[in-house]
Amino acid sequence: MQLRSQIPYYKPTGAECDLFETAYDKGLPLLLKGPTGCGKTRFVEHMAAHMGKKLYTVACHDDLSAADLIGRYLLKGGQTQWVDGPLTRAVREGAICYLDEIVEARKDVTVVLHPLTDSRRTLVIDRTSEELTAPSGFMLVASYNPGYQSVLKRLKPSTRQRFLSMSFDFPDPESEIAIVSSESGLEAGRVAPLVRLAGHIRALSGMDLEEGVSTRLLIYTATLMAGGMGVDRAINVAIIEPLTDEPDVQTALRDLVSTIY
Numbered sequence: 001m002q003l004r005s006q007i008p009y010y011k012p013t014g015a016e017c018d019l020f021e022t023a024y025d026k027g028l029p030l031l032l033k034g035p036t037g038c039g040k041t042r043f044v045e046h047m048a049a050h051m052g053k054k055l056y057t058v059a060c061h062d063d064l065s066a067a068d069l070i071g072r073y074l075l076k077g078g079q080t081q082w083v084d085g086p087l088t089r090a091v092r093e094g095a096i097c098y099l100d101e102i103v104e105a106r107k108d109v110t111v112v113l114h115p116l117t118d119s120r121r122t123l124v125i126d127r128t129s130e131e132l133t134a135p136s137g138f139m140l141v142a143s144y145n146p147g148y149q150s151v152l153k154r155l156k157p158s159t160r161q162r163f164l165s166m167s168f169d170f171p172d173p174e175s176e177i178a179i180v181s182s183e184s185g186l187e188a189g190r191v192a193p194l195v196r197l198a199g200h201i202r203a204l205s206g207m208d209l210e211e212g213v214s215t216r217l218l219i220y221t222a223t224l225m226a227g228g229m230g231v232d233r234a235i236n237v238a239i240i241e242p243l244t245d246e247p248d249v250q251t252a253l254r255d256l257v258s259t260i261y
């Protein structure tokens with residue numbers, strides 16, 4: 001077990017910690033759904049540290065292939081040598097593997113995950129003719145953002161139905177004030193109006209904004225303010241500009257800011 005100070009700070013917003021531990025105990029894979037920057041990655045980092053488990057995190061992207069996860073032969077000093085990828089290492093070591101934004105990965109990744117996420121719990125490595133059975137300490141966690149799903153990038157039901165699933169959303173205002181204040185060092189009294197502003201922006205869905213402002217952006221804003229930047233400038237560079245390129249929408253957001261500040 002690690003020292004408490006080494007455990008990344010995470011403020012639970014429901015029964016997610018219990019569910020994570022239950023999934024781990026039962027050897028079941030877990031899927032976390034929710035908008036970007038709402039705490040999914042931090043949750044997994046916190047749980048892994050809390051449980052004293054090694055964590056392999058892979059940020060999936062549209063070029064990520066099965067070989068990136070499993071491993072490949074690499075040329076080393078004139079010789080080819082097999083090098084395990086993060087998923088193989090996690091299986092061999094009985095660690096936690098977290099695939100962030102799994103829908104982004106290439107299709108061949110799901111072929112690898114299927115036998116690993118059902119009762120077989122096996123990882124097939126064609127290139128080395130190995131078939132690894134995952135030990136009880138291995139756990140697969142994946143996340144995706146339902147808001148970004150398109151017809152081309154959807155998690156197939158045959159994949160979804162192999163995972164326990166849990167929805168994440170932005171924390172309630174009181175929790176979000178505590179989180180942003182703790183992460184940025186800005187006192188809660190100055191964070192509260194930012195969280196109120198975030199609530200208004202999130203309620204604007206449909207107004208040419210792909211997504212509401214994330215907790216991550218609020219932390220950026222508060223960090224700038226704690227470092228001495230004026231509130232208008234901080235909100236501009238850490239909320240308004242990251243959210244939209246549209247001048248009209250930016251003007252509407254600035255109007256919203258002026259109702260609070």
Ligand code: ADP
Nearest residue numbers: 009010011036037038039040041042183215216
């Ligand atoms: P996601 O993986 O959902 O995109 P992250 O886990 O990276 O988002 O969250 C962004 C930041 O927000 C984190 O680095 C952390 O500082 C903060 N955060 C969000 N939710 C929480 C929470 N419940 N407890 C502690 N920090 C949080």
